[in-house]
Amino acid sequence: MPKVTSIIVAIDFSEPSLEALRQAETLAWEMKAELVVFHAIPNLVRANPLFPHQNIEDVFQLPAIMDRATQAVEEVIETHLSKGLFNVRIVVDTGWPDTALLRKAEEIDANLIVVGSRGYTGLKHVLLGSVAERVIRYAHCPVLVARPAPKHGKILAATDFSDPAWPAVEMASEITKLRNADLTVMHSLGAKATTLSWAATPFGGGPIVPDEKSIQEARAAAHHLIETSLERFATTASIVVTDGLAQDEIVRQATVLSAELVVLGNQGRSAIQRIALGGVAETVARTAPCSVLVVRLTP
Structure with missing residues (x-):
């Protein structure tokens, strides 16, 4: 079994994703691994043939939205993570939560993906969110579905x-x-x-x-x-x-x-x-x- 050196955890600020963050921190501490805290912003830049100027406005708004999202993730880390874990970095990207997470996990060669059992994105299944389900199905590495x-x-x-x-x-x-x-x-x-x-x-x-x-x-x-x-x-x-x-x-x-x-x-x-x-x-x-x-x- 390859050594776990990089763990990526997805958060959307819902309580299940915060539980995922807490469990990812525990694993990163135990395994002495890097912890990557990932947040996906839904793709706001859409084709708008009726009002093409809206496309330009969306493009200009995106950097500010990403900055605010990064700041929000920083606040979550400050609030919910202990001060003993130093090898933590934040990644904010755009796209559908599952595809963006899977793409980023492969890009950084993560050894473990951590997701909450449910979140704010997509239709919720009774006991397992659709994002978590797709990540389990398509991930290139082990996936932890975190529950309290x-x-x-x-x-x-x-x-x-x-x-x-x-x-x-x-x-x-x-x-x-x-x-x-x-x-x-x-x-x-x-x-x-x-x-x-x-x-x-x-x-x-x-x-x-x-x-x-x-x-x-x-x-x-x-x-x-x-x-x-x-x-x-x-x-x-x-x-x-x-x-x-x-x-x-x-x-x-x-x-x-x-x-x-x-x-x-x-x-x-x-x-x-x-x-x-x-x-x-x-x-x-x-x-x-x-x-x-x-x-x-x-x-």
């Missing part, structure tokens, strides 16, 4: 034993050591019959559920694989193997543990993989009761 949660020193890492899952377990292990926290690593077998499979019964289908012996053998094998990986990362952790659907079990386990952070992996950076994310990572980021760190496997 009790700091009980509990971190949950989820693995499905695929290649993208191991960097997530490794990163969870590193954060656990930095915080002197307790790590739990879990795997879900997905062995229980789903509601959909039961619904198929009248049409000749039916639930496919492994027998109890097979489930016990799968549990033992998963437990052994996790133990082996923990030895490789020179860390200790509690191990949990469950039977249900991964996204449901991860959220449930995070709730039971009162976890402050969930860490899980995601696929690589090809266009098809980015678009097709959905699934477990995005569902957990949308519904978890705490912050979620989605770690991307990079080439």
